[in-house]
Amino acid sequence: MANEIIIERLKSARKKYGYTQKNVAEILKIKRSTYAKYENGQAVPPADIFIRLATMYGIHVDYLIGRDAYAKEIMSDSAADTEDKIKFFNYFMAMTEEQRNDTLRHMEELMNKEGSDAE
Numbered sequence: 107m108a109n110e111i112i113i114e115r116l117k118s119a120r121k122k123y124g125y126t127q128k129n130v131a132e133i134l135k136i137k138r139s140t141y142a143k144y145e146n147g148q149a150v151p152p153a154d155i156f157i158r159l160a161t162m163y164g165i166h167v168d169y170l171i172g173r174d175a176y177a178k179e180i181m182s183d184s185a186a187d188t189e190d191k192i193k194f195f196n197y198f199m200a201m202t203e204e205q206r207n208d209t210l211r212h213m214e215e216l217m218n219k220e221g222s223d224a225e
Contacts, residue, residue: 109150109171109172110147111171111172112144112150112151112170112171112172113144113145113146113147115169115170115172116144116145116151116159116170117145119159119163119165119170120145122163123163127141127142127145130159130162133162133192133196134155134158134159134162136155156170156171158195158199161191161195162191162192162195164191
């Protein structure tokens with residue numbers, strides 16, 4: 107049986123963003139029945155699913171697994187911000203490794219330029 111904290115946090119994060127189990131399963135590209143097992147304690151998500159869920163909800167994996175000393179609370183993003191994050195995450199996950207590296211490099215350049223513009 108999975109840890110009750112994990113079960114509660116999976117459910118609460120999903121409900122906070124107004125998703126059904128089916129919505130989350132589609133985003134994760136897994137079966138709804140598999141995701142339902144995570145929420146009802148019949149299975150524990152593998153590490154890659156925890157990482158994808160944390161990214162999707164804008165929270166830290168530590169929060170999902172109940173490590174509150176290191177946890178970041180669920181962010182209070184608007185629905186539009188959340189949709190943008192999910193869209194970005196899905197695009198990023200669909201990229202090749204080379205495309206991901208190029209994207210990250212470009213993002214770093216943008217952030218460095220933004221930081222130097224502020225000086």
